[in-house]
Amino acid sequence: xxxxxxxxxxxxxxxxxxxxxxxxxxxxxxxxxxxxxxxxxxxxxxxxxxxxxxxxxxxxxxxxxxxxxxxxxxxxxxxxxxxxxxxxxxxxxxxxxxxxxxxxxxxxxxxxxxxxxxxxxxxxxxxxxxxxxxxxxxxxxxxxxxxxxxxxxxxxxxxxxxxxxxxxxxxxxxxxxxxxxxxxxxxxxxxxxxxxxxxxxxxxxxxxxxxxxxxxxxxxxxxxxxxxxxxxxxxxxxxxxxxxxxxxxxxxxxxxxxxxxxxxxxxxxxxxxxxxxxxxxxxxxxxxxxxxxxxxxxxxxxxxxxxxxxxxxxxxxxxxxxxxxxxxxxxxxxxxxxxxxxxxxxxxxxxxxxxxxxxxxxxxxxxxxxxxxxxxxxxxxxxxxxxxxxxxxxxxxxxxxxxxxxxxxxxxxxxxxxxxxxxxxxxxxxxxxxxxxxxxxxxxxxxxxxxxxx
Numbered sequence: 001x002x003x004x005x006x007x008x009x010x011x012x013x014x015x016x017x018x019x020x021x022x023x024x025x026x027x028x029x030x031x032x033x034x035x036x037x038x039x040x041x042x043x044x045x046x047x048x049x050x051x052x053x054x055x056x057x058x059x060x061x062x063x064x065x066x067x068x069x070x071x072x073x074x075x076x077x078x079x080x081x082x083x084x085x086x087x088x089x090x091x092x093x094x095x096x097x098x099x100x101x102x103x104x105x106x107x108x109x110x111x112x113x114x115x116x117x118x119x120x121x122x123x124x125x126x127x128x129x130x131x132x133x134x135x136x137x138x139x140x141x142x143x144x145x146x147x148x149x150x151x152x153x154x155x156x157x158x159x160x161x162x163x164x165x166x167x168x169x170x171x172x173x174x175x176x177x178x179x180x181x182x183x184x185x186x187x188x189x190x191x192x193x194x195x196x197x198x199x200x201x202x203x204x205x206x207x208x209x210x211x212x213x214x215x216x217x218x219x220x221x222x223x224x225x226x227x228x229x230x231x232x233x234x235x236x237x238x239x240x241x242x243x244x245x246x247x248x249x250x251x252x253x254x255x256x257x258x259x260x261x262x263x264x265x266x267x268x269x270x271x272x273x274x275x276x277x278x279x280x281x282x283x284x285x286x287x288x289x290x291x292x293x294x295x296x297x298x299x300x301x302x303x304x305x306x307x308x309x310x311x312x313x314x315x316x317x318x319x320x321x322x323x324x325x326x327x328x329x330x331x332x333x334x335x336x337x338x339x340x341x342x343x344x345x346x347x348x349x350x351x352x353x354x355x356x357x358x359x360x361x362x363x364x365x366x367x368x369x370x371x372x373x374x375x376x377x378x379x380x381x382x383x384x385x386x387x388x389x390x391x392x393x394x395x396x397x398x399x400x401x402x403x404x405x406x407x408x409x410x411x412x413x414x415x416x417x418x419x420x421x422x423x424x425x426x427x428x429x430x431x432x433x434x435x436x437x438x439x440x441x442x443x444x445x446x447x448x449x450x451x452x453x454x
Contacts, residue, residue, distance in 0.1 A: 001121075006326070008123045008133035009033040010115045010270070013041020015302035015314030016139030017099055019322050025106035027326035032133070033108055034115035034125065039099040040092070041141050042303070043311040049095065050088055050162045051182065055343045057084055058189025062345075069379035079190050081167040088162065117271040120297045124271075135297055135325055138285060139318065140266040142303035144179075146259045153235055153242065156258040158183065168192055168255035172244055174232055176203040178342040180260035181219070185345040188224045195254070196224055197246060199231040204342065208354035210368065211402045214386045215344055218404070221382065222345060265304040272298075282306060289332040291321050299325070308335050339416030341409030346383065349412025352400035352419055355390055355452075363393035365448040367425075369441050373405065387441040389425065393451065396424040401442070411439050 007023050009016045012035030023029040038045045060076060067074040103110055111125055117138075118124040123131045144157035156164075158179050169192065173184045176198030188194040196203075196219075203219075203226070204212045220226050227250060234245040241253045265283040273279065277293050280286060284306035291299045299321055302314035313333065320331040339351035358364045367389040376383045390400035401415040418427070433440035 003121060003132045003134045005030045005032045005109075005131065005133040007031045007135045007137060008115075008131060009137045009139055010117070010123065011035065011041065011139035011141060011266075011302070011304075012037075012039040012099070012110075013139060013141045013302060013314065014043050014311045015141075015318040016041070016137065017103060017318075018315045019137055019139065019301065019318035020108045021102055021106045022319055022322035023326045024108050027322065029326045031106075031108045032111060032131065033103065034111040034113060034123070036112070036114035036126070038096055039103075039110075040096050044095050044099065045092055046159045046162055048311055050092060051158075051186070052343060053088055053091070054162075054186045054190075055182070055345075058186045059345065061189060061191070066375070066379040066381075079167065081164070081190075085162075085164070116269060117275065117298065120275060120295050135299065137318075137321060138267075138270065138272075138293075138298065138300040138304055139302050139314070140270070140304045141314075142263045142265045142306070142309060144260065145262055145264050147261060150232065150235060150259065153257070154237065155242075156256060158258075158260060161258060164256075170254045171195070171256045171258060172197065172242075172252070172254045173258045173260060174198075175260035175262075176200055176205065176228075177260060177262075178204060178344075180258075181215070182343050183258060183260065184224050184226070185219060185222070185343075188219075188222060189345060194224050195252065196226045197230045197232065198226070198228055199247075201228060203228070204348075206354075207342075207348070207350060208388065208400070208402045209356055210388065211348060211350065211354075211386060211404050214370065214384070214404050215342075215346070215348055218346055218383060219344065263303070263309065265306055267304055280306065290324050290330065291317055291332075308338055310338065310340060313338065337416070337420055339412050341412060343409065346385070346404055346406055347408035349403040349408035349410075349415070350401070351412055351416045352398070353390055354400060354402070355388075358390045358392075358399045359452040363451070363453045364399065365391045365393055365425075365451045367391065367445040367447075368449040369445055371441070373438050374436055375406070385438055385441075387438070387445070389428070389442065389445065391425045391448075393453070396426055398423050398425060398428065403442075405438050411442075415442070 006029040009020045020031045020033045024031040064074045064076040113126040173196045184196040202212045231247045233247045242257045243253045245251045267283045285300040291301050301317035303309045316333040320333050323329045323331040342348040370384050370386045373385045385405035388402040431443045
């Protein structure tokens with residue numbers, strides 16, 4: 001059977017673009033891609049990149065305060081959101097242009113419209129055209145959702161936060177995951193009176209308990225008004241603001257309310273169910289280790305599969321798909337050891353098992369150190385860093401590494417390399433310390449803080 005293309009990709013985010021580019025440029029496949037909004041997906045347009053730039057912006061008041069403590073006659077004025085946003089938009093346009101140029105250079109045909117699946121080998125474009133392809137890849141990502149009860153109240157999500165015309169004077173952020181916690185720190189750093197509600201007992205559910213508590217304490221010390229065990233009970237608009245009553249009796253009015261309580265895969269209306277692909281309850285597309293769905297010619301990568309919703313994961317899944325289907329090299333991405341960073345203030349870098357998860361698998365030794373880093377100690381700040389290793393008692397292998405400190409994201413990348421090689425605690429102990437540095441604590445902790453033998 002003759003097809004218009006060897007591969008049709010639906011979605012122009014990191015995973016879809018990587019798959020399209022590798023299939024076309026490295027393996028000579030005839031590839032088309034459809035994107036209905038902007039190239040780059042969540043990460044480039046409304047996620048990692050603009051968020052990280054906001055993290056940088058929010059850190060300057062603290063940096064100037066430290067500069068004063070170090071003897072500099074440094075001052076900081078008001079933050080100009082309009083100027084920042086204009087430069088941010090320019091940067092995102094530049095990055096989108098790079099994505100487009102890379103696709104063009106690889107010979108990928110781009111359709112700037114919505115596409116749905118019309119059959120095992122057929123794609124229907126929004127203008128009614130039908131295109132055939134030997135393989136179809138779904139890479140449509142995910143989206144933040146506001147709970148149904150509060151929809152229509154003018155609340156923001158992480159999508160809209162980058163499109164604000166002006167910076168609010170006060171904001172309520174509802175949620176306790178990494179997105180909610182990161183934006184609480186960002187707004188607080190930009191001088192916005194920031195309140196955060198989370199219905200659970202501690203923020204950052206799923207991460208190491210000790211690290212979670214450490215981050216929450218530091219966030220509160222930095223000025224975030226964090227309310228745990230708290231949810232929204234009532235909400236109404238009042239004179240251009242939003243009045244909110246909480247389940248714990250906390251009543252207040254805010255200039256803006258942002259929900260970061262969950263995301264949903266963008267699988268609605270793609271036509272997959274008609275082909276026998278049964279979506280998961282949250283809309284995720286079920287796939288095997290090689291990203292293949294129940295229909296052999298249709299694959300899916302990235303957040304739409306809800307495996308590990310991180311940009312580098314989507315990129316690796318997309319690349320593995322291209323290697324498998326077009327390179328003749330069966331490849332899949334192992335989701336078992338994923339280094340990641342949470343850009344709270346302070347940052348959190350983590351790879352491997354939490355203390356709780358490791359303990360459930362068998363006896364472990366825990367090495368943990370909390371201390372005041374040289375930089376902030378000299379500046380007179382009371383902030384504390386946390387370095388933590390989880391070690392298997394039987395094999396001495398390092399099962400988890402958790403860092404809460406400035407630049408933790410940079411440090412955890414290298415820790416991830418050592419752990420992927422199967423490093424043991426003895427390997428860490430043999431490594432010479434870089435002094436003076438925060439990271440030297442990782443190789444100088446010789447006595448276990450505690451052991452779990454059951």
